[in-house]
Amino acid sequence: MGMTMVEKIIAAHTDEDRVRPGQIVNARVDIVLGNDVTTPVAVKEFNKIGVNRVFDRERVVIVPDHFTPNKDISSAEQALLVRKFAREQEITNYFEVGEMGIEHCLLPEKGLALPGEIIVGADSHTCTYGALGAFATGVGSTDMAAAMATGQLWFRVPPTIKFIYSGRLNPWVSGKDLILYTIGDIGVDGALYRAMEFSGEAISNLSMDGRMTMSNMAIEAGGKCGLIACDEKTREYLKDRAVREYTAYESDPDAEYEKIIEYDVSEIEPQVAFPHLPENTRPVSQASHVKIDQAVIGSCTNGRIEDLRIAAEVLKNNHVHPDVRCLVFPGTQAIYKQAIKEGLIDIFIDAGVAVSTPTCGPCLGGHMGILAKGERAISTTNRNFVGRMGHPESEVYLASPAVAAASAIKGYITHPEEVVR
Amino acid sequence: MRFKGKVFKYGDNVDTDVIIPARYLNSSDPEELATHCMEDLDSSFTERVEKGDIIVAGKNFGSGSSREHAPLAIKTAGISCVIAESFARIFYRNAINIGLPILISKEAAVNIEEGTCLEVDLEQGTIKDLDHNQTYTAEPFPEFMQEIIKAGGLIEKIKGEVGR
Numbered sequence A: 001m002g003m004t005m006v007e008k009i010i011a012a013h014t015d016e017d018r019v020r021p022g023q024i025v026n027a028r029v030d031i032v033l034g035n036d037v038t039t040p041v042a043v044k045e046f047n048k049i050g051v052n053r054v055f056d057r058e059r060v061v062i063v064p065d066h067f068t069p070n071k072d073i074s075s076a077e078q079a080l081l082v083r084k085f086a087r088e089q090e091i092t093n094y095f096e097v098g099e100m101g102i103e104h105c106l107l108p109e110k111g112l113a114l115p116g117e118i119i120v121g122a123d124s125h126t127c128t129y130g131a132l133g134a135f136a137t138g139v140g141s142t143d144m145a146a147a148m149a150t151g152q153l154w155f156r157v158p159p160t161i162k163f164i165y166s167g168r169l170n171p172w173v174s175g176k177d178l179i180l181y182t183i184g185d186i187g188v189d190g191a192l193y194r195a196m197e198f199s200g201e202a203i204s205n206l207s208m209d210g211r212m213t214m215s216n217m218a219i220e221a222g223g224k225c226g227l228i229a230c231d232e233k234t235r236e237y238l239k240d241r242a243v244r245e246y247t248a249y250e251s252d253p254d255a256e257y258e259k260i261i262e263y264d265v266s267e268i269e270p271q272v273a274f275p276h277l278p279e280n281t282r283p284v285s286q287a288s289h290v291k292i293d294q295a296v297i298g299s300c301t302n303g304r305i306e307d308l309r310i311a312a313e314v315l316k317n318n319h320v321h322p323d324v325r326c327l328v329f330p331g332t333q334a335i336y337k338q339a340i341k342e343g344l345i346d347i348f349i350d351a352g353v354a355v356s357t358p359t360c361g362p363c364l365g366g367h368m369g370i371l372a373k374g375e376r377a378i379s380t381t382n383r384n385f386v387g388r389m390g391h392p393e394s395e396v397y398l399a400s401p402a403v404a405a406a407s408a409i410k411g412y413i414t415h416p417e418e419v420v421r
Numbered sequence B: 001m002r003f004k005g006k007v008f009k010y011g012d013n014v015d016t017d018v019i020i021p022a023r024y025l026n027s028s029d030p031e032e033l034a035t036h037c038m039e040d041l042d043s044s045f046t047e048r049v050e051k052g053d054i055i056v057a058g059k060n061f062g063s064g065s066s067r068e069h070a071p072l073a074i075k076t077a078g079i080s081c082v083i084a085e086s087f088a089r090i091f092y093r094n095a096i097n098i099g100l101p102i103l104i105s106k107e108a109a110v111n112i113e114e115g116t117c118l119e120v121d122l123e124q125g126t127i128k129d130l131d132h133n134q135t136y137t138a139e140p141f142p143e144f145m146q147e148i149i150k151a152g153g154l155i156e157k158i159k160g161e162v163g164r
Helices: A005-012 A039-049 A073-088 A103-109 A124-132 A141-150 A175-186 A201-205 A208-216 A232-238 A305-315 A333-341 A344-350 A401-410 B030-034 B069-076 B089-098 B106-111 B143-151 B154-163
Strands: A024-028 A031-035 A060-063 A118-121 A135-138 A152-156 A160-166 A195-199 A225-227 A259-264 A271-273 A281-283 A294-298 A325-329 A376-379 A395-398 B002-009 B054-057 B081-084 B102-104 B117-121 B126-129 B134-137
Touching (some): A005 A160, A005 A225, A031 A103, A039 B154, A060 A073, A103 A208, A124 A135, A124 A225, A135 A225, A141 B154, A160 A201, A175 A208, A175 A281, A305 A325, A333 A344, A376 A401, B089 B102, B089 B143, B143 B154
Parallel strands (some): A294 A376, B081 B102
Antiparallel strands (some): A271 A281, B117 B126
16 A cells, blocks of 8 residues: 655655654654744743753744734734844844745745655645645644744544546636635535645646645644655745755555545636635635625735736726725745736735735735724635634625735725636 | 533534634733633623533534634633534544543434523433533543543643653
8 A cells, every 4th residue: 555645755854764644743843833822822822831942943943924014003013022032043044024925935936844854843834735735734832932942743544535636727817716626625624634736737837836725724734744646846935945855755545544535627617616615615706795894815825926917907998996995915035026026016006006015914804904893804814713813793705816906906805807808 | 520500502613703803813812712602603701601501503613714712712601512513623632632621412403492590411422412412422531532621631641751
């Protein structure tokens, strides 16, 4: 019997030749990640352990991205605590405001997340790096502290669900729509404790940006990780970025899967997840005429250059509806700069969009676009829980950048083809 | 460890955003976080909760964000134990790592009602409904996790190992 990708990666980080689902192992980790919300708690726990230094200052990555540039005095104090820790520990990969981006856009861009690695992050969307063939998973602050101190962490080896996406994508259908469709199908706990493995023709054809969007939302199905095997596209993406050599792993043909789920993507249209769960998905054709007050384009899910290009394509020569605030958050400084170079920022500003420096911002109801009671947003982010973007009685509808941009123009949830013909 | 307390009953998919909304995450002080615990789901929770009380919920408790502030807020608010049909995996890890007792029992999660008085024996994994004289048995934890629980959390366990 062969092994799945996640089993191989975990085994390679232990002294065992093979591991089995359900087995609990202590594994070496390659990268430990934290942000300005989770690192303060981790620092407190780290200081209790009794070691002076982190296990490897080049393998701890800290990105203050949630409430930065600091939204208030308390968040400034949290960020200060994190900054001091990074300085004391001489953390190589601490990214200050001005250098930083949204963590899960930044790490791949900097070549810090590589195939075959184990990456743990005190942020649930750490699973994004599964798109690069890494076993990447979200953990808590105590886990982050333990991993910073020892370079190891405990894992329960997950069973794997394999998803095969066959066929060709319809116009305006993206990685976001595929993952929303999948979560709509299996539910928000459909992959609880499981590794999700995305494969098939449609995944091969998907860009790295689109793949990262898919892996990013594995957690919204309860998944431990969302893996995509490393291929030519991955290697090309990493060519001038990878900071270390890497070993890619793929599942054996006779690997044991808990389940195999197949989708024909030619049957999928752009998706919208209704409040208050990402599983409440509908095709956009059945979601139209929901009036919106705000459109958010960005986040670790959809703040990459391809996302901005699609949004700009829809917004070009159009204008945001007078009743809507449209906000764009480029994922990193490099993405922002690229968007300027390509004229995308001009298109946004001419269309009446507010463009921000990279930050998680309104995605988690932090700052920069909080909703009032009764307001509705369409958002390219990842969660539409109660109160996620502001008041507990506000609503978030999740969609792709194309659908969010089209909806911003119309003032209600709209299929992009109604705006761009 | 044994706990006795009254039940706060919730449904499926109680996410970490309602356990502790992100607008309060500009603090990492457990006492401060506890004053906003469950605020967006049950606004009177913090007024009603008493030391030792127990949360009983449905599937996928603690889904969403990795914020350890969520189990910290619950623990600091005085909750002795969370019983659910299932837990989201990061919450599950976090609860074990920080020493917030959790138990998995579908039967208990389905049958136990709001306000009921429970007695929980963590070692035995038994949940006694004192009002209805019913006993439920929770799934046992794997040995490795029991070690973390016995040590009083992951940091205590590692401290022992690093110091050796």
